[in-house]
Amino acid sequence: VSGGGDVAVVGVGIHAFGRHDGVTGLEMGAIAARRALADVGIAWQDVDFAAGGSDAAGNADTSVSILGLTGVPFINVKNGCATGGSALTTAHAMLVSGAAEVALVVGFDKHPRGAFNPLPEEWGIGSWYGETGLMLTTQFFALKIQRYMAEHGISDSTLAKVAAKAFENGARNPNAWRRNPLTEEEILGARMVNHPLTQYMFCSPGEGAVALVLARGSRIRELARVPVYLRSVAFRTRRFGSFEVFSPSIPIESAPSATTEAAAAAFEEAGIGPGDVDVAQIQDTESGAEVMHLAETGLCEHGEQEALIQSGATELGGRLPINTDGGCLACGEPIGASGLRQVHEIVLQLRGEAGERQVPKACRVGFTQVYGAPGVSACTVLTV
Amino acid sequence: MTETHTPQLIDPDVIGGSPEEPRLIGSVCARCGTVTFPRQRSCPRCTSEDVQARELATRGELWSWTIQCFAPKAPPYLPGGVEEFEPYGVGYIELPGEVRVEARLTESEPDRLRIGMLMDLTLIPVPGAPDKLTFAFRPACQEDE
Numbered sequence: 001v002s003g004g005g006d007v008a009v010v011g012v013g014i015h016a017f018g019r020h021d022g023v024t025g026l027e028m029g030a031i032a033a034r035r036a037l038a039d040v041g042i043a044w045q046d047v048d049f050a051a052g053g054s055d056a057a058g059n060a061d062t063s064v065s066i067l068g069l070t071g072v073p074f075i076n077v078k079n080g081c082a083t084g085g086s087a088l089t090t091a092h093a094m095l096v097s098g099a100a101e102v103a104l105v106v107g108f109d110k111h112p113r114g115a116f117n118p119l120p121e122e123w124g125i126g127s128w129y130g131e132t133g134l135m136l137t138t139q140f141f142a143l144k145i146q147r148y149m150a151e152h153g154i155s156d157s158t159l160a161k162v163a164a165k166a167f168e169n170g171a172r173n174p175n176a177w178r179r180n181p182l183t184e185e186e187i188l189g190a191r192m193v194n195h196p197l198t199q200y201m202f203c204s205p206g207e208g209a210v211a212l213v214l215a216r217g218s219r220i221r222e223l224a225r226v227p228v229y230l231r232s233v234a235f236r237t238r239r240f241g242s243f244e245v246f247s248p249s250i251p252i253e254s255a256p257s258a259t260t261e262a263a264a265a266a267f268e269e270a271g272i273g274p275g276d277v278d279v280a281q282i283q284d285t286e287s288g289a290e291v292m293h294l295a296e297t298g299l300c301e302h303g304e305q306e307a308l309i310q311s312g313a314t315e316l317g318g319r320l321p322i323n324t325d326g327g328c329l330a331c332g333e334p335i336g337a338s339g340l341r342q343v344h345e346i347v348l349q350l351r352g353e354a355g356e357r358q359v360p361k362a363c364r365v366g367f368t369q370v371y372g373a374p375g376v377s378a379c380t381v382l383t384v
Numbered sequence: 385m386t387e388t389h390t391p392q393l394i395d396p397d398v399i400g401g402s403p404e405e406p407r408l409i410g411s412v413c414a415r416c417g418t419v420t421f422p423r424q425r426s427c428p429r430c431t432s433e434d435v436q437a438r439e440l441a442t443r444g445e446l447w448s449w450t451i452q453c454f455a456p457k458a459p460p461y462l463p464g465g466v467e468e469f470e471p472y473g474v475g476y477i478e479l480p481g482e483v484r485v486e487a488r489l490t491e492s493e494p495d496r497l498r499i500g501m502l503m504d505l506t507l508i509p510v511p512g513a514p515d516k517l518t519f520a521f522r523p524a525c526q527e528d529e
Contacts, residue, residue: 117457126422128395130460131510132518133452134486139474142450143486147476150448150499194450195494240418240429249410249421250476250484251429 085378
């Protein structure tokens with residue numbers, strides 16, 4: 001299959017996720033970049049455009065001081081959890097326009113332990129919001145899934161099954177952080193963080209880096225062993241009426257989420273429907289996010305998740321394997337890296353190189369979705 | 385001479401009225417009628433800049449809830465709030481015909497919270513700053529319902 005302006009991922013590289021004392025985020029990014037270049041068999045000098053970002057670990061473009069001062073145009077992006085998706089959007093646009101032939105995209109991060117502590121002033125809200133105790137991403141996800149469970153009949157058991165699957169897949173992924181399988185009972189019985197979500201239903205801020213090499217046109221066949229075509233990448237911010245993180249109020253009138261709109265745009269641009277997807281990576285900041293994003297992306301109907309997840313359809317051997325690398329739950333959340341980790345995993349799955357966690361059925365179409373504060377989403381459709 | 389302590393509202397742009405009868409201050413768009421909280425200078429729905437301040441309803445229905453079971457980090461929480469931390473409820477309260485407002489709840493027992501229950505506006509001390517008051521919602525008394 002080819003198309004989408006003929007842009008393909010021709011190389012991938014990753015620095016293991018987790019905790020890595022003594023190595024900076026920037027260094028992890030450079031390591032991932034070198035691995036991606038080695039995966040293609042090209043040098044840094046062969047890259048004619050780069051984009052990248054981190055949320056908390058420095059300016060991506062300063063990695064040229066590690067990789068080499070080649071004069072390459074390098075654009076920094078910073079878009080919360082959608083940072084990787086934004087970097088990919090930028091590189092994709094440069095390649096489609098013909099302004100570049102071979103592009104590198106890199107995302108990395110390094111966060112301190114514990115929950116994020118964003119400042120309301122940086123999000124356009126008064127300090128009263130933080131002092132009152134409302135400036136927490138975990139609250140948002142809990143409030144959103146609590147309402148969703150009541151409206152769509154989702155059980156606590158289903159939330160636990162999402163996390164159990166993540167750790168099961170993470171155990172098979174050498175680059176994951178959490179590699180110990182946990183039972184549904186252990187997950188439900190763990191410390192409550194924000195009702196209805198327990199400790200093991202949330203991902204933790206962590207560290208890691210991912211890089212991708214993309215190429216266009218005739219360069220694809222020259223460079224790639226197995227080209228994985230980037231059929232579309234779509235990025236959206238929120239509309240009036242969508243329920244997003246850090247909202248002191250939400251309108252009574254509701255609207256599709258940024259994810260819903262980004263996913264629909266990605267599928268339309270690719271000319272591929274959600275029903276054609278063989279394997280997907282979707283934002284699982286916590287168990288409920290995977291449940292809700294499954295329907296927001298169009299991969300199932302609202303309310304259908306209960307039966308889908310209980311039946312095992314989203315496990316490695318199921319009809320629609322989701323977050324085959326363990327997702328954010330098992331890999332942790334280095335904000336700048338997560339979106340590209342999803343693409344990295346889809347590339348491995350479509351190439352048939354995912355090792356112990358390779359999906360057993362034939363996979364030709366992959367999908368990714370990242371979501372971040374304060375209501376941004378980026379989705380991709382990839383094919384072989 | 386007696387010293388009187390008048391508690392300060394956490395942000396007079398957000399909470400108006402008096403400490404006895406507080407009101408949340410939102411805004412309403414003169415063009416499309418959209419209500420926002422807190423007050424905004426332009427309408428997020430239709431982009432009009434013709435918006436006016438509006439005191440919001442003080443009673444609404446609980447639209448969703450959670451319990452905050454771990455202490456938020458300071459900042460943005462106050463260090464004293466971290467020290468005295470006890471789990472607290474958080475929810476969105478749908479003010480009829482206006483907007484859903486996010487707030488702390490005076491109730492932190494999951495079994496006493498259910499979607500759809502009536503809630504009233506009240507004030508609570510800011511955690512870690514007892515001389516300041518912030519807003520919260522409490523379950524409406526049964527005789528009020």
